[in-house]
Structure formats: C-alpha cells, structure tokens
Amino acid sequence: MARVGGRNAFIAWVVGIGCAATLGALAFLALPLLPASVSWVGATVDRPTEQPVAADPLGGNEGGTPAECDQLYGEALWASLRFSDGAVLTPSKDAPTTTATALVSALQPQVQLTCSWKADAGTVATTFATVATDAGAIAASALPGSGFACEAREQRTRCTRTDGDLTETIETGGGLWLSTSETTWHPAGYTDNVAAQLWPE
CATH class of the missing domain: 3.40.1000 (Protein Transport Mog1p; Chain A)
Incomplete structure (x- = not known):
C-alpha cells in the first residue's frame, strides 16, 4: 500500500483497530435481536396477500x-x-x-x-x-x-x-x-x- 505523505502509520493502525473493535461490539450487541428479526421478516414475507x-x-x-x-x-x-x-x-x-x-x-x-x-x-x-x-x-x-x-x-x-x-x-x-x-x-x-x-x- 502506498503511503500518503503527512500521515502517521501508528495512528492509522490505532484508528483502524478502534473501528474494528467498535464494529465487533455493535455486532455482539445485535446478536440477541437476530432471531426476532428473522422471525419478523419471515412473518412479513409469508403474510397472506389477500x-x-x-x-x-x-x-x-x-x-x-x-x-x-x-x-x-x-x-x-x-x-x-x-x-x-x-x-x-x-x-x-x-x-x-x-x-x-x-x-x-x-x-x-x-x-x-x-x-x-x-x-x-x-x-x-x-x-x-x-x-x-x-x-x-x-x-x-x-x-x-x-x-x-x-x-x-x-x-x-x-x-x-x-x-x-x-x-x-x-x-x-x-x-x-x-x-x-x-x-x-x-x-x-x-x-x-x-x-x-x-x-x-
């Protein structure tokens, strides 16, 4: 990867790791809602059309x-x-x-x-x-x-x-x-x- 002048590689790594950790935490918090979401989507799709x-x-x-x-x-x-x-x-x-x-x-x-x-x-x-x-x-x-x-x-x-x-x-x-x-x-x-x-x- 080409370096961009004026940027610190260490800070970029820290920010990148922080973003990944934040995404992981959000995914962990969303896991309990996954079955309910799947059930809701299934019910919506399978609802009678008439x-x-x-x-x-x-x-x-x-x-x-x-x-x-x-x-x-x-x-x-x-x-x-x-x-x-x-x-x-x-x-x-x-x-x-x-x-x-x-x-x-x-x-x-x-x-x-x-x-x-x-x-x-x-x-x-x-x-x-x-x-x-x-x-x-x-x-x-x-x-x-x-x-x-x-x-x-x-x-x-x-x-x-x-x-x-x-x-x-x-x-x-x-x-x-x-x-x-x-x-x-x-x-x-x-x-x-x-x-x-x-x-x-």
Missing part, C-alpha cells in the same frame, strides 16, 4: 360465501391461527366433526368447506355447509337431549356443548350451517369471529 372476505349469506359480497379457509376468518384470527406453534391447516369437504351425528343425518348438511387445524395446543375443525332454512328450529329441539345448550341469536340458533377438553358449537340460520369442534385448543374469540363472517350483525 384480505379475508366476509361472506354474505344473501350473496351481496363480491366473493359470495366462503370458498377458501381464509375467508372464514377475520384478519387477526387468521394470522393468530397460522402462526400458532405447530399449526397445520388441512382444507377439505369432509363431513362435520361433531358428536351430534343424529342431527347431521337428519339435516344432511351439504358441505362447502371444512377447515381442520392441528397445532401443538390441540385441534380445531370447522365446517361450513348449507341446510334447510328450518334447521335452526330442528337443532334447538333435538340437541339439548345430547347435552347441548341452545340459544337464539339474531339470525341463527347457536348450540354449544362442553365435555372436558372438547367444545362443540353448531350454528344454523338462513339456510347456513357452521359447526366447530375444539379439542384442547380453544383460540380466543374463535366461534364469534367465524360466525360473524357468515352472519354479520
């Missing part, structure tokens, strides 16, 4: 009734489910997961979408289907005998049953069916959030 579409049972929304699992959830709940530890979503058109098999046989819900989640905390399965418009009245009279507690909501009937770690919810109204089975995993506000996509109040 906003969940709220379903309108009357068909007024551009997207109509849900065709994909993300359309069954509000944005906050969708993100919470996706980023839960070990969460895996399996969409299908499987029959409703419920102990109320007699009601399913009687009403014969036409399954449009089943969203089954499995995570470290447990499992959650939700089925969206179409049924006869009088399904709510039938459910309200049939399910209490199976341990369900039923109540009338504005546009629907909601029946809920809890047995240990299992919580089941069946909602019907306006020709729509929504059933959820939660085993050990009970995401906060799940039932109300999903129902609001079908029956906005």
